[in-house]
Amino acid sequence: MSEPAVHQLFIAGRWVDSVSGATFESVNPADTRDVVGHFQAGTAADVAMAVRAADEASKGWKATPAPKRGELLYRFGALMAEHKERLARAMTREMGKVLAEARGDVQEGIDIAFLMAGEGRRLFGDTVPSELPDKWAMSIRQPLGIAGIVTPWNFPMAIPCWKMMPALVSGNTVVFKPSSDAPHCATLLIELLEQAGFPAGVVNLVTGAGGEVGDAIVDNPDVAVISFTGSSATGRTIAERAGRRLKRLSLELGGKNAVVVLRDADLDLAVDGILWSAFGTTGQRCTACSRVIADKPIADELVRRLADRTSRLALGSGLDESIDVGPLVNAAAVEKVARYIEIGRGEAELVCGGARVTGGELDHGHFFAPTIFAGVGPMARIAQEEIFGPVLSVIPADGYDEAMAAANGTHYGLSASIFTRDVNAAFRAMRDFETGIVYINAGTTGAETHLPFGGWKDTGNGHREAGHVALDTFTEWKSVYVDFSGRLQRAQIDNQPS
Ligand code: UN1
Secondary structure (H helix, E strand, O other): OOOOOEOOEEEOOEEEOOOOOOEEEEEEOOEEEEEEEEEEOOOHHHHHHHHHHHHHHHHHHHHOOHHHHHHHHHHHHHHHHHOHHHHHHHHHHHHOOOHHHHHHHHHHHHHHHHHHHHHOOOOOOOEEEOOOOOEEEEEEEEEOOEEEEEOOOOOOOHHHHHHHHHHHHOOOEEEEEOOOOOHHHHHHHHHHHHHHOOOOOOEEEOOOOHHHHHHHHHHOOOOOEEEEEOOHHHHHHHHHHHHHOOOEEEEEOOOOEEEEEOOOOOHHHHHHHHHHHHHHHHHOOOOOEEEEEEEHHHHHHHHHHHHHHHOOOOEOOOOOOOOOEOOOOOHHHHHHHHHHHHHHHOOOEEEEOOOEOOOHHHHHOOOEOOEEEEOOOOOOHHHHOOOOOOEEEEEEEOHHHHHHHHHHOOOEEOEEEEEOOOHHHHHHHHHHOOOOEEEEOOOOOOOOOOOOEOOEEOOEOOOOEOOOOHHHHHEEEEEEEEEOOOOOOOOOOOOOOO
16 A cells, blocks of 8 residues: 655645644544545634735735626536545545545535536625615625635535635635535535635635644734534533634534424434434434434334344445445544443333444444434433433323424524425424424435525524525625715614604
């Protein structure tokens, strides 16, 4: 095997070493003997240089007509499409999700690139009548300046694209810090952005630790907006730091997403939807289903069918197309899941899974058996806390009202779904779920890039990614009044009876 490459930071259009002179490794979670590459351990000084580069590029980028900016996004999306298979394989190798899902992750990046490329010719504001004669009123969007983009490893291409594409098309420059569990994916994206022809300094990459690089980005007074996806704990810390500076901040945090299965549901369909959203990406999606609220008359049968199908899922390296479930991302994730299994054993009935899986090639990876607990109380810790692994809690409930109360009885509010054939129950659920995303007769994952993505309650701070509303994070509104009457006209006064 050839020596793994040493990758660099990307600052002001050049690939450079960190001033730290230190690097860290990224390894394949399915086989930790396989080192993906060495990456720069960036520092606050590197961030300062990246911010300076982004600042210097800002004037020219803002002045570039938005449709021209959009053309570069389009070129980037086309390059991603051309390199889709290579990107997907690199992703599976670095963070473990199975190839079919890695291809989906790349595709989600392509989709948002094309969607936002089109925004270059829209970036709509309002043009509305003025309350006064011979006066024009309109609103326009303008870029904030420099966007700090801090992203997780679980969607290592889609999420950076969700953030960078709207930031860039609306005229911001970017300083990007990816998760230290997926720096190679980030590097590959930056190489394609460079190839697409973004001017030097418009996009800058600084790899390294969250406590060093992430904090330096959040604290830098010249970074106008932070977009972060990750844990609620880190989100709170960032919110405090950003709040002190009154900095714009978009947070996309945890979830404890529920699937409600009513007694009239198509159970086969429900089982398909639950398995896909609970154990896809090894349960490591913010949108993953971690709770099933089962209507009592069908609860036992549902658990039986789920357990049967779950125990037949194939575990292994996601590069093997016959595999259903890949590894967890790292050793800390395995420990966390194992801790929750212990907690769950004291709270509910373990139906299947519940342990690390080893033996043969699996000895070298972070494999954990897809796990189901039944008879879980809605307030049990495994039903309340985000585990971020392949652990599903089945909570029995009696009828719609009890099921909906259980579904909403959490601090999180990202995604929810209901399986039912009753159209009235479906419409009630669309109204009643306290989540940013709702599915009817489908699992809790699979959001599309042209609709808003984000959650209620502790899942975020009210912002949304994706869709045209993503532009709200990265732009300031400016309301413009043009008076062509040639005289002083006083709003709220001259048009009222005296
Ligand atoms: C995430 O887990 O942070 O809806 C993103 C989905 C994907 C995106 C998930 N399209 O599951």
